[in-house]
Amino acid sequence: MHLKFVLLLGCLSLAKTSEQVRYDNYKLYTVQINDVKDQQLLSDNEKVLQLDTWHDARQPGEFSDIMLPPQYQEAFEALLNSHNLNYSIKIDNVQRLFDEQRPRQRLSSMEWTQYHTLDEIYAWLDLIEARYPHVVTPFNIGDSYEGRPIRGIKISYKPGNSAVFIESNIHAREWITSATITYFIDELLVPRNPAVRDIAQNVDWYIIPVLNVDGFVYSHDVERLWRKSRLPSDPTNKCIGTDLNRNFDYRWMQIGASADPCEQTYAGPYAESDPEISQLTSYINNSIPAGIIKIYISLHSYGQYVLSPWGHTAEEFPEHYPQMMAVAKGFADGIIRRNGTVFTYGSSATTLYEVSGSGKEWAYAVKNIIIPYTIEMPDKGKLGFVLPPEDIIPVARELTEGFVGMIQAARQIDIL
Numbered sequence: 001m002h003l004k005f006v007l008l009l010g011c012l013s014l015a016k017t018s019e020q021v022r023y024d025n026y027k028l029y030t031v032q033i034n035d036v037k038d039q040q041l042l043s044d045n046e047k048v049l050q051l052d053t054w055h056d057a058r059q060p061g062e063f064s065d066i067m068l069p070p071q072y073q074e075a076f077e078a079l080l081n082s083h084n085l086n087y088s089i090k091i092d093n094v095q096r097l098f099d100e101q102r103p104r105q106r107l108s109s110m111e112w113t114q115y116h117t118l119d120e121i122y123a124w125l126d127l128i129e130a131r132y133p134h135v136v137t138p139f140n141i142g143d144s145y146e147g148r149p150i151r152g153i154k155i156s157y158k159p160g161n162s163a164v165f166i167e168s169n170i171h172a173r174e175w176i177t178s179a180t181i182t183y184f185i186d187e188l189l190v191p192r193n194p195a196v197r198d199i200a201q202n203v204d205w206y207i208i209p210v211l212n213v214d215g216f217v218y219s220h221d222v223e224r225l226w227r228k229s230r231l232p233s234d235p236t237n238k239c240i241g242t243d244l245n246r247n248f249d250y251r252w253m254q255i256g257a258s259a260d261p262c263e264q265t266y267a268g269p270y271a272e273s274d275p276e277i278s279q280l281t282s283y284i285n286n287s288i289p290a291g292i293i294k295i296y297i298s299l300h301s302y303g304q305y306v307l308s309p310w311g312h313t314a315e316e317f318p319e320h321y322p323q324m325m326a327v328a329k330g331f332a333d334g335i336i337r338r339n340g341t342v343f344t345y346g347s348s349a350t351t352l353y354e355v356s357g358s359g360k361e362w363a364y365a366v367k368n369i370i371i372p373y374t375i376e377m378p379d380k381g382k383l384g385f386v387l388p389p390e391d392i393i394p395v396a397r398e399l400t401e402g403f404v405g406m407i408q409a410a411r412q413i414d415i416l
């Protein structure tokens with residue numbers, strides 16, 4: 001306890017004094033990958049050219065999105081040209097878009113025309129908890145590694161409902177997730193149409209808007225593209241943080257996760273090493289009656305996917321795969337009806353990439369929640385992590401329609 005307190009003070013003063021990392025004139029390239037040789041070429045040059053891969057091509061013909069600093073761009077382009085790789089520049093100056101995403105005036109309440117800090121989101125939770133006490137029950141799963149409370153709310157209009165559980169912003173830089181899920185909370189509290197009123201009143205919603213609170217604050221204050229937690233488990237202390245969506249205790253570290261603390265998909269020193277995850281699973285175990293949660297959602301960006309188990313294998317499908325796909329189709333159809341935005345659905349391993357130790361896998365295999373998804377929000381890579389603030393409301397409205405379609409589809413097959 002005492003040690004943690006001392007560490008916490010150390011971290012906070014460090015965060016205050018550390019400079020914000022800037023990305024002036026960093027460019028985001030998209031490069032067509034023709035074969036494994038091309039992939040190898042890029043990974044061979046990852047360190048020397050400081051390549052930061054936002055998205056990896058899965059198969060020949062697809063594109064990888066790679067960001068790099070100005071001093072290596074000429075060398076990178078020469079490399080691509082000499083190997084006849086097709087590429088184009090998606091974002092000319094990444095910092096300019098980050099600047100547009102930065103919260104402007106300090107607000108005590110949300111209006112979804114800009115991205116908000118954790119303090120602003122929490123001030124807003126205080127507000128709605130006070131304003132809707134009969135519908136909103138606050139909860140707190142415990143403190144993060146750096147000592148911040150991890151807050152959630154339960155929205156329930158009446159007893160006896162089944163529940164949907166949503167964790168959002170488990171990856172720090174995926175700001176669109178907390179920005180849109182808070183809008184959805186607002187919709188549930190003040191439904192703007194009968195279909196939303198229906199899913200608000202007849203389903204209980206457990207929502208944690210920002211699960212990775214330390215990483216989220218760090219992505220605001222220091223490094224906009226931070227993904228992991230802030231737990232320092234690297235013995236050399238060179239690299240910090242666990243990929244929290246690789247840290248769950250189901251097939252931990254089997255595939256699609258890294259044992260290297262410096263990698264973005266570092267799974268942590270052991271399963272549930274990070275308090276964000278151990279407390280999330282204890283909360284679900286001990287504070288929500290068994291069998292109440294029918295749908296578990298982990299909200300991410302980007303790519304426009306609804307991903308189900310399995311993550312660890314493309315050779316097998318879980319017993320409830322047909323139900324998972326029927327409900328995913330309901331979600332995708334709800335979204336496409338609004339403005340034509342297409343979401344692809346399928347298992348992680350067959351649709352995007354192999355992964356183990358993620359939340360949805362744990363929800364299904366350990367907790368028997370038969371509809372578990374990772375949802376990758378927009379876009380499909382044009383701007384990736386830097387969707388402008390003007391996109392928050394349109395994307396949030398689509399998400400709301402997706403959830404309406406999801407609940408309707410789940411009812412049709414008697415999940416809810």
Ligand SMILES: *[C@@H]1O[C@H](CO)[C@@H](O)[C@H](O)[C@H]1NC(C)=O
Nearest residue numbers: 032033034083084085086087
């Ligand atoms: C580059 O793109 C052009 C036009 O899309 C295509 O015809 C060509 O085959 C591509 N070349 C490579 C090496 O991928």
Ligand SMILES: *[C@@H]1O[C@H](CO)[C@@H](O)[C@H](O)[C@H]1NC(C)=O
Nearest residue numbers: 272278279281282285366367
């Ligand atoms: C949660 O419950 C599952 C069984 O439902 C159990 O395997 C797991 O160890 C529990 N985890 C925690 C952190 O209590």
Ligand SMILES: *[C@@H]1O[C@H](CO)[C@@H](O)[C@H](O)[C@H]1NC(C)=O
Nearest residue numbers: 338339340341393394395398
């Ligand atoms: C709907 O989609 C079109 C075409 O992609 C886009 O230009 C427009 O901004 C979208 N409108 C909303 C409200 O999302």
Ligand SMILES: [Zn+2]
Nearest residue numbers: 171174300301
């Ligand atoms: Zn993510």
